[in-house]
Amino acid sequence: MFLQDRDAARRMFLAAWRKQQAGEALEPLEALIAGVVALHPEYHGLLTSGEAAIAQEYTPERGVTNPFLHMGMHIALREQVGTDRPAGIAGLYRRAVERRGDPHAVEHDMMECLGEVLWRAQRDNAVPDEAAYFECLSRRLSR
Helix, strand or coil: CCCCCHHHHHHHHHHHHHHHHHCCCCCHHHHHHHHHHHCCHHHHHHHCCCHHHHHCCCCHHHCCCCHHHHHHHHHHHHHHHHHCCCCCHHHHHHHHHHHHCCHHHHHHHHHHHHHHHHHHHHHHCCCCCHHHHHHHHHHHHCC
């Protein structure tokens, strides 16, 4: 899932969750989004608030987690695992889930690496370092 328009991406979350709650048929991407939303009941109220959720600013200065970024990272990780990119991530994930028994917790652990590599890329105005990312994942998921 890659959208450059923040509001459009947020609307996708709201629409997928609305359709899920209404029992409507979901497209594959909507099902992925709704599945991630279902794991985060702390965001359910926000996702039913409509335009207020879309307009909300989540900045570090406010000390709040951006729920759309958080759930978007879950989706990015699931897409990476599904395509095994970077190569080997699917195996790391599978072994970590087998060991820990909690896919959601494993994804949260993986988010630390994803967030770090994305932050460094943004800071350095560079592409994300896939090798450093995989190394971080290997360390974190082998614990």
